């Protein structure tokens with residue numbers, strides 16, 4: 001898949017912008033705070049319908065403006081599609097080839113991206129939510145069902161937690177307990193599905209990532225990735241394939257903890273509490289991995305995502321490399337750049353064009369960015 005062009009209106013520090021991209025490599029060069037990441041962010045928004053930098057997408061609207069609009073033409077399976085997203089303070093308006101998409105789940109998935117940014121180095125040692133988001137981001141791009149179920153789960157979880165708090169204030173309300181049971185059984189149904197899908201995903205992506213890690217470390221470092229499910233653990237089960245891993249049992253196990261949940265005002269177990277555990281040579285990376293090893297894990301994972309998406313969608317995703325070259329030593333840089341094959345359209349931001357190897361420049365477009373103005377240089 002390729003992005004042919006990008007159109008921005010009042011997006012962050014851009015007024016009006018129209019650029020045509022190179023089918024292979026696009027290099028965005030500029031000093032700090034001039035608008036390189038903003039371009040990457042707009043492409044990400046067109047893919048996932050939300051930003052990776054902020055929870056409030058309206059922050060992307062240029063100061064003193066009321067609306068921002070971004071659009072691009074993508075090419076995949078030999079046909080072109082127009083993707084458009086507009087954001088104002090009230091919400092979003094999304095269209096694909098002129099057809100309005102009322103739900104985010106109907107919009108996401110047309111444009112597939114893999115983003116590698118400096119914040120990724122938090123993935124190994126940072127909060128579990130980051131690792132859950134890594135899984136979700138990948139899934140939202142390939143499965144509308146997963147996307148819908150995940151949003152529904154979050155919605156029901158919020159309702160359940162607020163009900164738990166209500167019950168804490170007013171303990172002997174029988175109706176509330178019945179409502180709690182109903183919500184719990186609805187939640188359990190989604191929890192079974194989400195956990196199963198995530199376990200399968202982790203098993204698949206691990207195969208790619210483990211191979212990449214061996215490659216990056218010259219065969220010295222063996223990566224293992226395990227999905228840590230709070231539900232499996234609380235049921236003492238090894239696998240989601242076990243027939244005991246079903247919605248009735250899960251509903252009962254969540255309800256059996258309701259006393260504690262009411263006391264805490266939140267739900268203790270479920271996919272929202274799960275985590276990914278990385279091991280290098282059988283040692284847990286979260287505690288013991290060096291900076292370099294953490295970088296290798298993240299690089300292995302991001303490269304694995306590319307091949308995972310290719311397997312699922314039949315097309316290579318767009319690769320967005322935001323300021324990551326300076327984060328990697330030259331050996332890992334080379335591994336990354338070598339793995340960008342001809343068919344992966346890639347966007348690299350860098351403060352210094354010298355970071356890019358000469359031979360890559362031959363088949364690329366270089367854009368110089370200053371204060372939200374872009375000039376193309378060949």
Ligand SMILES: Nc1ncnc2c1ncn2[C@@H]1O[C@H](COP(=O)(O)OP(=O)(O)OP(=O)(O)O)[C@@H](O)[C@H]1O
Nearest residue numbers: 012013032033034035036037038059060061062063
């Ligand atoms: N909503 C907005 N309206 C106007 N300008 C904005 C808005 N949001 C961010 N900016 C400006 O965009 C600039 C930052 O852009 P960006 O993050 O793309 O920089 P960058 O080139 O990636 O820098 P670095 O090399 O430091 O990563 C800042 O000058 C910031 O003030």
Ligand SMILES: [Mg+2]
Nearest residue numbers: 036037038323
């Ligand atoms: Mg930046």
